[in-house]
Each structure stands twice: as C-alpha cells, then as structure tokens.
Amino acid sequence: MPTALTRADVARIAELARLDLTPEELDLFTRQLGDILGYVEQIRDLDTTGVAPTSHVLNRPVERPDLVVTPLSRPDALANAPDAAPEAGLFKVPRVL
Amino acid sequence: MAASPVQTARRMAVDIATGAQSAAEICRAFLERIHVEEPRIGAFNLVADERALARARAIDAERGRGPGLPLLGVPIAVKDNMCTAGVPTTASSRILRGFVPPYSATVVERLESAGAIVIGKTNMDEFAMGSSTENSAHGTTRNPRDLTRTPGGSSGGSAAAVAAGMVPVSLGSDTGGSIRQPAAFCGLVGVKPTYGRVSRYGLLAFASSLDQIGPLAHTAEDAALVLQVIAGHDPRDATSSSETVPDYLAAIDRGVAGLRIGVPRAFVGNGVDRDVQQAFDDALARWEGAGARIVDVALPHAGHAIPVYYLVATAEASSNLARYDGVRYGHRAVSRQGDGLQQMYDRTRDEGFGAEVKRRIMLGTYVLSAGYYDAYYLKAQQVRTLLRQDYEQAFDQCDVVAMPTTPTPAFKLGEKTDDPIQMYLSDVFTVGANLTGLPAISAPAGLSADSLPIGIQLTGRMFDEATLLAAARSLEVD
Numbered sequence A: 001m002p003t004a005l006t007r008a009d010v011a012r013i014a015e016l017a018r019l020d021l022t023p024e025e026l027d028l029f030t031r032q033l034g035d036i037l038g039y040v041e042q043i044r045d046l047d048t049t050g051v052a053p054t055s056h057v058l059n060r061p062v063e064r065p066d067l068v069v070t071p072l073s074r075p076d077a078l079a080n081a082p083d084a085a086p087e088a089g090l091f092k093v094p095r096v097l
Numbered sequence B: 001m002a003a004s005p006v007q008t009a010r011r012m013a014v015d016i017a018t019g020a021q022s023a024a025e026i027c028r029a030f031l032e033r034i035h036v037e038e039p040r041i042g043a044f045n046l047v048a049d050e051r052a053l054a055r056a057r058a059i060d061a062e063r064g065r066g067p068g069l070p071l072l073g074v075p076i077a078v079k080d081n082m083c084t085a086g087v088p089t090t091a092s093s094r095i096l097r098g099f100v101p102p103y104s105a106t107v108v109e110r111l112e113s114a115g116a117i118v119i120g121k122t123n124m125d126e127f128a129m130g131s132s133t134e135n136s137a138h139g140t141t142r143n144p145r146d147l148t149r150t151p152g153g154s155s156g157g158s159a160a161a162v163a164a165g166m167v168p169v170s171l172g173s174d175t176g177g178s179i180r181q182p183a184a185f186c187g188l189v190g191v192k193p194t195y196g197r198v199s200r201y202g203l204l205a206f207a208s209s210l211d212q213i214g215p216l217a218h219t220a221e222d223a224a225l226v227l228q229v230i231a232g233h234d235p236r237d238a239t240s241s242s243e244t245v246p247d248y249l250a251a252i253d254r255g256v257a258g259l260r261i262g263v264p265r266a267f268v269g270n271g272v273d274r275d276v277q278q279a280f281d282d283a284l285a286r287w288e289g290a291g292a293r294i295v296d297v298a299l300p301h302a303g304h305a306i307p308v309y310y311l312v313a314t315a316e317a318s319s320n321l322a323r324y325d326g327v328r329y330g331h332r333a334v335s336r337q338g339d340g341l342q343q344m345y346d347r348t349r350d351e352g353f354g355a356e357v358k359r360r361i362m363l364g365t366y367v368l369s370a371g372y373y374d375a376y377y378l379k380a381q382q383v384r385t386l387l388r389q390d391y392e393q394a395f396d397q398c399d400v401v402a403m404p405t406t407p408t409p410a411f412k413l414g415e416k417t418d419d420p421i422q423m424y425l426s427d428v429f430t431v432g433a434n435l436t437g438l439p440a441i442s443a444p445a446g447l448s449a450d451s452l453p454i455g456i457q458l459t460g461r462m463f464d465e466a467t468l469l470a471a472a473r474s475l476e477v478d
Helices: A007-016 A023-045 A074-078 B009-018 B023-041 B049-062 B106-113 B156-163 B180-186 B220-230 B274-289 B302-323 B341-352 B355-368 B373-397 B420-425 B431-436 B465-474
Strands: B044-047 B075-079 B117-122 B169-174 B189-192 B212-217 B260-263 B293-296 B400-404 B440-447 B453-460
Touching: A007 A023, A007 B355, A023 B302, A023 B355, A023 B373, A023 B420, B009 B023, B009 B220, B023 B044, B023 B049, B023 B075, B023 B117, B023 B156, B044 B156, B049 B117, B075 B106, B075 B156, B106 B117, B106 B220, B117 B156, B156 B169, B156 B180, B156 B212, B169 B189, B169 B220, B180 B189, B180 B440, B180 B453, B189 B220, B189 B465, B212 B220, B220 B440, B220 B465, B260 B274, B260 B373, B274 B293, B274 B400, B274 B440, B274 B453, B274 B465, B302 B355, B302 B373, B302 B420, B302 B431, B355 B373, B373 B400, B373 B431, B400 B465, B440 B465, B453 B465
Parallel strands: B075 B117, B075 B169, B260 B293, B260 B400
Antiparallel strands: B044 B117, B169 B212, B189 B212, B189 B440, B400 B453, B440 B453
C-alpha cells in the first residue's frame, strides 16, 4: 500500500498536470485525493493473477485506406485562437526563450 | 393547430410531413414554453431560437416535395459537449468560453439530415464530470419535478429540458451513467447505447473508452426513433461499429414474453432506498406478468465497479483534457510580466477548469504516473476484465440484467457537493455498462412517496438495444 498522499506529492502532480493550484486548492486536494485513493484501495485486495487488462472493449485493430482528405482550412483552424497571426497562418503564444 | 408539449416526436414528424401541423408553429410553441420554463429550470446554455425558426420555416416551405423524414421538424436539445457548427459549444466550462466549432458532430449532422431542428445546447456538469449538473460554469439546473432537487447529471440540462416540456427529445452523453441517472431522476427513458453503436466524432472527449451518446425521451418509442437516426458506422470515428443497425421501431411492440430477466440480488440489496426497492420489485412483477421470467444472477465484481470506473475514467480524462492549453481555442490567462509559455499553460488551466475537473485530472495524472501505474491503473483494467466476465456469465442464464438505475430518487441540490465520494456512489448501478461496453436503458418505474420519479435499468447484450427498448415500452401505460 502506498504511503499517504502528502501536500508535496499533490504539488508535484499539479506540476505534471500543468495546473497552477492556489495554496487553498493544494490543501483541499491533498485531503480529497487522499480520501478517494483510500476508497479505491479496495480493489488492490482482489486476486488478478493472470487476468488480462481491458483497456478497451473493442480489442480489435482498426484499419482504413491512407487517403488524403480536405483538412480544416487554416482560417477555420485559427478562428478560435485567443491570439493568432492569421496573415502568417500561425497561433501566437508567450515567449518560449 | 397549436403544438402540445406532450405529443410524441414520432407523431409530430408524421403530422409535419402530411401538413397536419406546421414546423414553424411547433417550433414557436416550444420556444414559448422555453421562455416560460427556463427562468426556473436553467436547462439551457444557449437557445438558438432564430436559427431554429429559420429551419422550421424552410421545412414548411419544402413540405411535400420529398419523402417524410423520421424527425421532420422535431425540435431537439443537444448537450453542450457536442459540436454544432457556428453555434457555441462550451461543455459548461470556462475554458471553452466563446468557442464556436467549425464543424458539427456526426450525431448533429445525422439529426439535421433526418429533419430535426437543434433548438439549443443544454447545461451539464463541466466536461460531463459529475452526477448533479452542479459542476457547471453556467450555473445549476433544477429538477422540474422538484426545484430544490438535482435533475441528475451530467446530462441534467438535457433531461430537465425534456421533463419540463421545453423539447420533445434530447441528446445526452453517458460515461458512467450520465444519460440514465438524469433520465431516472426526471421520469424519462434514457439509453446508453453499446460502445461503438453511435459515433463520438465531435463529442468533446472525457473518457474515450467509456463515452457514448444517446437519447432522452418521454417514451421508449421516441428514444428508439432518435437512436435509429444517430446509430451506425462513421468513418470519422475509428471505434464506431459496422454492425448492422436493426429497425428499433419495428421491434418496439414485441413485448417481453419469454424474456429472461436476471437480477443480481446480492448487489442490488446494498443501501437502496425503500421506495426505489419497492418500485424495482413492482416493475419486475409487471414484466413477469407480461410473460418474462425472473432469474437470479451473480455479478461478483459489481461492487468494485465504482473504484475501477474512477481510476479508468480519470486516467483517460487527464490525457484527453491536456489539449486545453490556451493556445488553439477558449480561455487564455492574462499574461503577467515575465510570464513564459509554461506559466501561461498553468494559469490558463487553473483559471479555466472547475474544482471537480481539476480533481479528476489530478487523480488521473497520479494513477498514470511512474510507480503507481501498475498498482492503480493496470489493476483497474484487470478488474474491468473480471467485470466483463461477470456479465458474460450472467448472459448464459438471462437476456437482460435488471437493477434500479440509482440507489435513491433525485437528491437535494447541494447535498453531495462537498463530498466527492458520496457523489460518485450515486453511479453505483450505472458504471458497469460503460466499463463493459454493454447497452443499458433507464425506464420510468413509478414514483416515490414524495412523488419523485424512480428509474429501473436494464443492461443487455452487445448491440441488443432493441430488447431493452421493447422491455421499456412494455412498462408504459397506454
């Protein structure tokens, strides 16, 4: 059984999940995620030796011909962007470097 | 001729095709009803009244020139997580505020091709994460049967809109019970089709291996009519099935004679409200009286379905919701001095998502992270297999499995908002169908002592929606 979830663990998960949580959210989620993990622990006692996992109920390969189709137009793709340079056909984001 | 909100969608489409009723008059009647009811119910995020009326007038103008379409002129409400070209689609999230999709979901295209008129987008728990429609950036939807109670969730707006007579039928999506639980709470028929029966193209993804779109309606016949239109293979959704779509309406009156109804007594016996238990037993007795046979089945792992569901669904959600990053659509946090790209992502997502969505993204991220994957996610997938085997064994002895849809009738608004686990447990009977991919229906099964609707759920074999619809139909009083 994993050790209880700490506030530092929750801060690390938030970083992985790209969420800038407030100190209040960190406190709340430390308690609530701990409770939820405590609840889901029950399945760890089940014997699943040799049981294949189900990731999907339709475990079959899906193939289709590799055909070129008309994609979403560039103006349509940019129309919902919070910031864009439509004339250049680009999304704009804050400085990366 | 004035449209009555209680007439069926099937009747409406026939009357419009023959000219007995005008599509525009029907559309205006429902818009008027929305105008009256919406302030107290709050079912809609958006009502596309002008667009709807224009389509209705076009239908009236072209009437008689082609064959009668199955949903000709029928107003329909669509849950706000299905894309509608040119009409804002938000999933009731601040992070998608202002998003106007450049394309429509396949289900929306199919409805419109069948003559239906999308009259509005309905409120929901944000990204379909919730069981009460209280997790919405657009406010809470109230149950038309009792305004102090939830209509259920996450398709609460779609259920409330139909229950209040604001539309004859609606579409919801169901990842863990989000069509069936609101249908039960609002006294409607709700269908979660077999996984792959209905295209998910244009549905904003929550948990891709569990999500399905389905209808909510007053009658099994109207649910069948809508399912008929939206079911079938779609090359744009690789998980949609090529299995032939049967004629659901042709099968609807075939009754339940000879049907073997399996009841998992040991599982159902746990913590079910007394009125719900009574309604459940009464419905079984009615089916038995109509020629069905009640048999005992065991679903030994059904009690573990909620933990499995919350591990699988949150893992998939944490991945699916990674796309909301403030770059291509929706909300972006205002830049602060010195902010780089990472800070923009992190603050956009913290501002844009509500508490339940963040909770689930966090849980999903954790269970997929190094060191915990095997203990939680892989283990849950293995128990998912055991649950599928439970149902396979049950279907050796029966044709459908019956349970109450929910342990209690509609609960009070605010009653479970501070306790995520209590909220999750309201889905105890519904998540099994999503984890196994099996089709399931919730049908009205009477009222509680407080006059609150109670639903009964049937789960069927893969692609056997017809049997579920016929059984639901047999409970309806003619």
